[in-house]
Amino acid sequence: MTSVYEQYGLKKVINASGRMTILGVSTPSAAVVERVSYGLNHYFEIGDLVNKTGAHIARLLGCESALVVSCASAGLAQCVAAAIVQDDDWLLHNLHIQPLLVADEIVMAKGHNVSFGAPVGTMVALGGGRLIEAGYANECSPQQLSAAVTTQTAAILYIKSHHCVQKSHLSVQQALEVAQQHGVPLIVDAAAEEDLQAWSAMGADLVIYSGAKAIEGPTSGLVIGKQQPVEWVKRQAHGIGRAMKVGKEGILGLTLAIENYLTQQKVTGAQMVEKMTTFIAQLNGLQGIGAQVVWDSAGRDIARAEIHIDEKTTGRTTSGLVQALKSGDPAIYFRGYKANEGIIEVDVRSVSASELVLIFTCLRRQINQEK
Numbered sequence: 001m002t003s004v005y006e007q008y009g010l011k012k013v014i015n016a017s018g019r020m021t022i023l024g025v026s027t028p029s030a031a032v033v034e035r036v037s038y039g040l041n042h043y044f045e046i047g048d049l050v051n052k053t054g055a056h057i058a059r060l061l062g063c064e065s066a067l068v069v070s071c072a073s074a075g076l077a078q079c080v081a082a083a084i085v086q087d088d089d090w091l092l093h094n095l096h097i098q099p100l101l102v103a104d105e106i107v108m109a110k111g112h113n114v115s116f117g118a119p120v121g122t123m124v125a126l127g128g129g130r131l132i133e134a135g136y137a138n139e140c141s142p143q144q145l146s147a148a149v150t151t152q153t154a155a156i157l158y159i160k161s162h163h164c165v166q167k168s169h170l171s172v173q174q175a176l177e178v179a180q181q182h183g184v185p186l187i188v189d190a191a192a193e194e195d196l197q198a199w200s201a202m203g204a205d206l207v208i209y210s211g212a213k214a215i216e217g218p219t220s221g222l223v224i225g226k227q228q229p230v231e232w233v234k235r236q237a238h239g240i241g242r243a244m245k246v247g248k249e250g251i252l253g254l255t256l257a258i259e260n261y262l263t264q265q266k267v268t269g270a271q272m273v274e275k276m277t278t279f280i281a282q283l284n285g286l287q288g289i290g291a292q293v294v295w296d297s298a299g300r301d302i303a304r305a306e307i308h309i310d311e312k313t314t315g316r317t318t319s320g321l322v323q324a325l326k327s328g329d330p331a332i333y334f335r336g337y338k339a340n341e342g343i344i345e346v347d348v349r350s351v352s353a354s355e356l357v358l359i360f361t362c363l364r365r366q367i368n369q370e371k
């Protein structure tokens with residue numbers, strides 16, 4: 001039987017880059033896939049499905065309310081719309097008619113105005129918000145955030161992510177205090193984070209997760225938080241939310257993935273280190289290559305192999321090497337955020353032992369080729 005890869009002429013991929021949308025994010029467990037299939041094969045009263053799975057997830061996570069959405073980006077846009085529209089029936093259907101006469105500014109640290117593959121600002125605009133940056137590219141204190149809040153502020157947005165500037169930036173707790181002082185809601189985008197409880201327990205009004213990243217669910221997203229704002233997000237199903245509808249299969253698949261995520265043993269950073277010990281030793285045996293374990297810059301329990309490429313010794317530029325490995329078959333994708341510094345990272349969470357051997361072989365071949 002021909003595989004899907006053969007039928008459509010697709011390349012096989014080794015994903016050493018982590019949970020990346022451009023590669024399909026993650027591969028859910030068999031149980032989750034089966035639940036997705038169950039969802040596809042049955043009818044439900046969708047309002048009931050949304051409310052009851054939401055209540056179930058909220059009980060599991062110990063928060064007031066929860067809602068499955070189609071992805072974290074959709075969650076972001078709908079949370080912004082919810083903060084602006086709230087329970088206004090006219091605005092729900094007329095958010096696109098500018099200018100808005102209600103508070104529509106979304107205040108965020110400038111160092112959080114990042115692209116995660118698409119810009120945060122685009123999602124804010126989709127939700128009808130006007131982005132206001134606080135502080136500078138290299139700093140944002142609670143005072144600087146507070147100074148940007150006006151009577152036109154609909155919400156403060158905090159992006160909890162490795163993509164953001166970390167140095168001299170306020171914490172979620174500090175952003176929450178600023179939000180509470182001004183009586184505006186705090187929205188936390190924690191899309192790729194592993195802790196599903198910390199920020200809602202802290203008191204954030206809305207917290208957003210990606211369903212397929214840490215949770216390893218189907219393509220989906222999760223919004224959790226306080227009762228009232230989550231109800232406002234649900235209402236967006238009859239507004240902008242319709243353009244980002246989540247299916248019954250996504251709702252059921254993510255709900256089960258969350259249950260499993262909370263109860264099943266997670267692969268620890270220490271186990272990741274063990275998995276790549278031989279790989280790192282082999283790399284260090286190559287001329288012009290240095291490899292070591294590094295820990296996730298956002299503080300998650302993820303260990304990765306950081307590979308330094310001495311461009312003079314190897315005769316290869318780092319970006320050229322990364323490109324060559326992507327162009328091969330199978331295509332090998334590394335984390336390339338630091339390629340401009342001569343560094344690539346290997347994330348082994350989705351890489352099997354045999355694939356790790358193949359990565360080493362391909363890297364060695366690439367380096368020897370040019371010598």
Ligand SMILES: *Cc1c(COP(=O)(O)O)cnc(C)c1O
Pocket residue numbers: 021071072073074116159160161163189190191192209210211212220221
């Ligand atoms: C991945 C990511 C998103 C988008 O998540 P999707 O589920 O792919 O829409 C948003 N914000 C941050 C910080 C992310 O890392």
